[in-house]
Amino acid sequence: MTTYSAPLRDISFVLHELLDIGQFSHIAPFKAATPTVVEAILKAAARLCEQVLLPINRSGDEEGCRLENGVVRTPSGFREAYQTFAEGGWTSLACDPAFGGQGLPEVVNLAVAEMACSSNLAFYTYPALSHAAYNLIGTHGSDEVKRAFLPRLVDGRWSATMCLTEPHCGTDLGLIRTKAQPESEVGYKLSGTKIFVTGGDHDLTENIVHLVLARLPQAPPGTTGLSLFLVPKYLVNSNGSLGPRNGVSCGSIEKKMGINASATCVMNFDGATGYLIGKKGRGLHCMLSMMDIARLTVGLQGLGLAETAYQRARAYARERLQGRAITGAQCPDRQADPIIVHADVRRMLLTMKAYNEGARALAYWVALHVDLSRQHPDPEARQEAEDLVQLMTPVVKSFFTDYGFEATNLGLQIFGGHGYIREHGMEQLVRDARVGQLYEGTNGIQALDLVRRKIVKKSGRLLRRFFDPIDRFINEQKNYSRMREFTLPLAQAFAKLQQVTAWVVEQGAKDPQQAAAAASDYLRLFALVALGSTWAKIAKVSYAALDNAGEKRFYEGKIITARFYMRRLLPQTSSLVRAIRSGSRPIMELDAEAF
């Protein structure tokens, strides 16, 4: 029941047929990413995920991490798996060759991330943060810091963390108290306590690089007083070898609902040596550039877990014999029919399938724009791509983790009572999926980010990057009769989204509470339309391939799933529109004491 088989055909469909990444072969990271190279990489990644990461997923959950004499021990097999992972070059895929990376696109790296999350989410939290830190240091670090730290993050011998929140802060990082005292020309001494530090300590790598938000003396209160520091677990000698232990240690690890093999640490900084990253007072700004890629990866986690839940539920639904089809026995020679004959089981499976395949296409499309925003030769194209990434990041993070939790629960439901039993592994997927809605900024915060920072404040510039292509697509396709069953519902939902957007912007300008009250429902509406446009494109590409391909059934499956999405899932938009338009009064009028 712990089967997972990497969906290579679906991934290649998205990369090559839908996004056609070959069209960017003139842009740096895509030059090397020929279809043959990409296929070989993805096959090797699939083998690693299925054969190395998956087998230690359930044991890792049962065993969890232990804090022993100040040292965190990961579960059995994790050290060996990490070594295989790093030695295979999986930490360096989308990194700059200048630091030992393979210089491949982020979109390919994200496909690998999806498989890793499907196989063993807890394991993947360690390298995922290292890659996010690699991006941050690459953007904001001094040349000296880059030279000292990036090669080891790239080859995976060291890992990294983000040290943001503190016991009294939660989301409100303006309340951070950790202090940084200037010590020498380059160095600072950090003191304070950080909580919820993923991979704050562990036994997988030789060194751990902490990226820490702290306050310099005389820094103003609030987030503008925060600066960013790099604090290594072991100090690094000028020749690159490890020096003495730095003043940072793990105080305790949390007992959690899930991702038990991922150590969530309380980290104590006691005069730990740190190096400033970026400018003073720009700590949060620098950190956000790390959080953006981390937020995309968290979104991917929802998809990854939902894909595994789907595959297991599908296998179970085909094998489990119970009851008869409502229209009469389908397998009269057996004691009962497999439960996949039942409409409600199919409804649940199709919901998972439609979300997963649509989400994959949408996420890879955003990841492709991460590459374009960094590497496109035309600055205008870079800006456009960056705008799109900015707009879509909270949507991917929030909607994907929300539906990931829904979908893993549907998978559990298909197992009936057996889904509740630990040995089947379905309930672990649910517990592991739950954290995605919380970390890297709760989903409510993502929704506010979308509505206030990305839409209201940018007065539509970001939005156009997303709306204009949908508009063009609908206009292009509306006269093809076989596309009408997709373009019509999409056009209706899109029109609603445009109207509601105008309403939110207008109302939000008068009363910010209106935008805040709408935020979560608006994000979901936005995501449903985004998936709708994705499914319409999938249908178009599949119709084109239907006649000249030997894979008729594959493409037919896409078209049928697109239809299911339009008829059964996209209609959620109607309710969301009505809820949003009811405004903030029903939410705000109850006195806090009257709850």
Place this chain on the structure above:
Amino acid sequence: MTTYSAPLRDISFVLHELLDIGQFSHIAPFKAATPTVVEAILKAAARLCEQVLLPINRSGDEEGCRLENGVVRTPSGFREAYQTFAEGGWTSLACDPAFGGQGLPEVVNLAVAEMACSSNLAFYTYPALSHAAYNLIGTHGSDEVKRAFLPRLVDGRWSATMCLTEPHCGTDLGLIRTKAQPESEVGYKLSGTKIFVTGGDHDLTENIVHLVLARLPQAPPGTTGLSLFLVPKYLVNSNGSLGPRNGVSCGSIEKKMGINASATCVMNFDGATGYLIGKKGRGLHCMLSMMDIARLTVGLQGLGLAETAYQRARAYARERLQGRAITGAQCPDRQADPIIVHADVRRMLLTMKAYNEGARALAYWVALHVDLSRQHPDPEARQEAEDLVQLMTPVVKSFFTDYGFEATNLGLQIFGGHGYIREHGMEQLVRDARVGQLYEGTNGIQALDLVRRKIVKKSGRLLRRFFDPIDRFINEQKNYSRMREFTLPLAQAFAKLQQVTAWVVEQGAKDPQQAAAAASDYLRLFALVALGSTWAKIAKVSYAALDNAGEKRFYEGKIITARFYMRRLLPQTSSLVRAIRSGSRPIMELDAEAF
């Protein structure tokens, strides 16, 4: 953070102001249930739940049950708590005085059940099943069996189980293989294995009474070949004392996602002595009468857990200081505002509050009809009440456990990352809530039961018991201007439900797949309208009480919550209607192999 304070004011509002149970004082169980008596009972129950059951809820989850040398040990404190529970008379509340019961209404018992589920769901699974078995034996048992077993189930010295499914069966009880061999005039020997037996063994009571579905020799295959047997753990001597151990034993206990303190057992029957209950071949029919009350109680579990989640999230939202209100600081003298100022936190809290208070009123209304169906002097009134209970039982079971899972997750979400940490207790509520959607028939099965057995097959008779009062209420109230904001959305949603019902009945008659494909969404639509009509009634009663009561704020809170329900939650109906009307094709057309 493990606070729970029984919502006695809300419970009394439902019992006395909304349902006015005093009007039934001429009917047996209500004679004794004067307001003073009921208040005293509920206060005592609240004390027990808050002081005895709640303190062992988290420790019970961490410790779980153990199987030692064939004996199940419940977690520390459970034996003592059970003794207090039984000695306090809490097992006998709604039982017949002829067997030592207190003869009080089921609706009062259900209010106690709600509090017990809020405090310690795992604990309550043991007495809940005993009470369901009491009802079954009372209805279908011979006088001899009743005399031998009911007094001990009533005083709580013995407990009971339901032994239905087997490893290969799941929902399909027609596949049951457990055999019953006639042995003497009254006795049978049972052999087979049952799984998922809640409380199959434990150390709380002196004896355990198993109600077992099994097949007599030459019984036909399928469910019509099933008979029901009572199999005690210890045989009972004619003087009522315990005899030798019977041939039934616990083979293993399951490791589960939640309700860890509730022993889920594999039970082996090796020639165990059993007594026939009801007629041969009518086993499932008899069992269903036990399952009906059990299904209502499972629904209550969703409400109970959601109420606790709400109370904790509310306390947290008032205490936790983070960020500033979007319209400017509310507590400028503190470092930040409490998070209850944020619209998204309020949205989540109000969603929980609106579901909980609406669900409580709806469930107690159904429970009141359980009493009327048994005790009303007029047979026609009994039948009407029974019809309503039959119709509403799958709705309460399924919708309450669905929203209970949603609501406990909203509560966790309000805690942010802290909600994911075990010590705060929020994630236990989520894990405990998840089982309700699975046991006593998965929620998909409940939906089929509603659509096919209760609506399509009964050609509207049951439905009228529910539709007619809503119709009358809307007509009565529509001219009161202050009620219009409730009656208008209710009337719209109700009209949609009526149209969709007609569509499902008509389509389902032509093609049963249409009814099956609609079932889950239809049940949710039905439940949302039922809650809508409940909230409209609450608004009416609250408006009437607003002017002449010293509790203006309480009633205003009800009216504001009713408004929130109408504006923010009831609109879900639009999407459900569209999804249902898209029919079965998008669900059925994909080939099983193409998933």
